[in-house]
Amino acid sequence: MAATREDVKFLSNPKIGLRRKKYCRFRKFGIKYIDYKDADFLLQFINEQGKLLPRRITGNSLKYQRRVATAVKRARVLGMLPFVADLMK
């Protein structure tokens, strides 16, 4: 009886190391406006220190990365996001 792929037991998860293609969520889901008052949403684009994440990590297109950046900056002025932080997540 030939062993099918389902029978094979892997020692580690074979999906580890497979990279999923990144995409721009604004283009994919048709989000046209980024609300600078929605701090919970903007939290996805900043790191623990409250810095903006680069495009190579978020996968945003240039157009929307710029808009995310302005939205985060506006939220900072309004005191919804910190300018500097430690372990905010």
Added chain:
Amino acid sequence: MRHYEVNFIVDPVLSGDEVKSTAEIIRKDLEGYGATIVAVDEMGLRQLAYQINRRSSGVYFCIEFGCEVADWLGKFELSLKRNERLLRFLTVKLDKYGIKYNDDKRNGLIGSKKRREAEAAAAAAAEANEDVSAPEVVDLDA
């Protein structure tokens, strides 16, 4: 017609009435300049991410308005700057998507369905609580 949005944070030390009147004065100011008010959104008392003027919380307001000529905006912002009851303000020009987004938000189309339902349930619970507390006040008066 151009649409703008002015956000401001009112000092939380003021009493509820004073906070309301501050927002009302600003709204009337805008009308005085000839702007048409689209919506006044009171976001309520929120925690600030960092201290502003030694306050760690503030009452957020957002007024959306439209106007044909906005050459008075500088004057208006100066009056906000001189207003000692405000911690901070921000005026933003809305593009067509922003106008649509705000419209949808007011009609409850923005956000996941679950989150909207949770918020609606919370609001209903708050109202129910108010109903419970109302008769108590009457008893005290009697």
